[in-house]
Amino acid sequence: MSTRYFIGLMSGTSLDSIDAVLVDLSQGFELVANHSSPISDSLRNRILTLTQPGDNEIELMGRLDVELANTFAASASALLQKCNLNPDQVIAIGSHGQTLRHRPEAGFTLQAGDPSLIAELTGITTVADFRRRDIAAGGQGAPLVPAFHHALFSEQGTDRIIINVGGMANLTLLPGKTDKTVTGFDTGPGNVLMDSWIMQHLELPYDADGNWARQGTVLPDLLKQLLCEPFFQQPAPKSTGRELFNNDWLARHLDAYPTATAPCDVQATLTELTAVTIADAIANQPLSRPDLYLCGGGSHNALLKERLQALLPEYRIATTEALGLDPDWVEAAAFAWLASRAMEKKSGNLPAVTGARGERILGGIYTA
Numbered sequence: 001m002s003t004r005y006f007i008g009l010m011s012g013t014s015l016d017s018i019d020a021v022l023v024d025l026s027q028g029f030e031l032v033a034n035h036s037s038p039i040s041d042s043l044r045n046r047i048l049t050l051t052q053p054g055d056n057e058i059e060l061m062g063r064l065d066v067e068l069a070n071t072f073a074a075s076a077s078a079l080l081q082k083c084n085l086n087p088d089q090v091i092a093i094g095s096h097g098q099t100l101r102h103r104p105e106a107g108f109t110l111q112a113g114d115p116s117l118i119a120e121l122t123g124i125t126t127v128a129d130f131r132r133r134d135i136a137a138g139g140q141g142a143p144l145v146p147a148f149h150h151a152l153f154s155e156q157g158t159d160r161i162i163i164n165v166g167g168m169a170n171l172t173l174l175p176g177k178t179d180k181t182v183t184g185f186d187t188g189p190g191n192v193l194m195d196s197w198i199m200q201h202l203e204l205p206y207d208a209d210g211n212w213a214r215q216g217t218v219l220p221d222l223l224k225q226l227l228c229e230p231f232f233q234q235p236a237p238k239s240t241g242r243e244l245f246n247n248d249w250l251a252r253h254l255d256a257y258p259t260a261t262a263p264c265d266v267q268a269t270l271t272e273l274t275a276v277t278i279a280d281a282i283a284n285q286p287l288s289r290p291d292l293y294l295c296g297g298g299s300h301n302a303l304l305k306e307r308l309q310a311l312l313p314e315y316r317i318a319t320t321e322a323l324g325l326d327p328d329w330v331e332a333a334a335f336a337w338l339a340s341r342a343m344e345k346k347s348g349n350l351p352a353v354t355g356a357r358g359e360r361i362l363g364g365i366y367t368a
Contacts, residue, residue, distance in 0.1 A: 013167020
């Protein structure tokens with residue numbers, strides 16, 4: 001059977017890099033190659049500016065839309081060069097785009113990175129703007145990766161939960177019985193607050209292995225205060241982003257915290273916040289002792305993994321490497337897969353996850 005190549009492009013809430021993968025879907029799923037392009041400090045700062053209300057937003061977004069498209073196209077082209085492939089050998093690119101605002105409660109979500117320009121620069125048909133069709137059908141527009149998790153990681157007779165820890169964290173519950181419904185939802189912040197705090201104090205993009213957090217002590221009263229955020233008690237379907245969990249949100253809680261704190265103690269508390277909110281969500285799910293598999297950047301945080309295991313001692317925790325896919329490339333692979341679904345006029349959402357009124361074909365198709 002001839003190859004069926006698709007490219008997936010992912011730039012997530014963490015704003016650390018643009019991930020590009022080449023997958024072959026001719027016989028199931030095969031990750032053929034990957035490429036990661038770092039996001040410059042200048043570009044990251046301009047993205048962050050647009051994640052919050054401000055002045056001159058339309059002009060700034062228009063310029064960013066073009067710059068991101070150029071950056072995404074360059075990542076896709078670098079991946080092709082690495083594989084010695086021509087554009088005409090790839091059926092389509094699935095580009096998630098860079099989320100600037102995600103407000104499903106107001107009926108909109110906004111991702112930048114002009115897909116028309118990506119198609120023009122790469123010579124490859126590009127599928128993008130996946131989230132808005134689900135929102136138009138009354139859904140949250142997120143998380144969208146559970147459909148891919150279901151397609152790739154489900155196994156008859158085995159209950160599993162996929163834990164994606166990117167900027168935000170989300171779960172996919174994969175029951176081992178086909179008569180049970182696949183569900184999923186965002187649990188809250190993943191790396192976003194930890195990354196912002198260490199950048200603010202040590203000018204580092206992330207806390208490698210949680211080593212800085214290890215130098216601190218969890219502040220129980222602050223943790224309790226953070227956990228009072230109503231989102232954590234909100235029932236699924238639910239999704240979130242930097243609109244809620246950001247530096248201002250943390251600053252308000254720290255201003256209300258009566259005791260002076262060492263920055264590393266705050267980092268330890270933020271790590272614990274991510275661990276506790278994920279663990280609480282898992283403890284309240286209906287599956288019977290499912291196996292847990294981590295993916296996303298947070299899967300490399302050794303302290304976070306230790307805390308999850310301590311909070312969930314009866315569960316076995318591994319990464320998606322054990323299921324055959326490197327945890328760093330799961331999300332990008334998901335959007336390659338979603339592009340294939342759109343090209344085949346097949347649905348890409350799971351209504352039980354997003355709350356949409358039904359299954360929908362996701363993404364607009366921009367032909368090369």
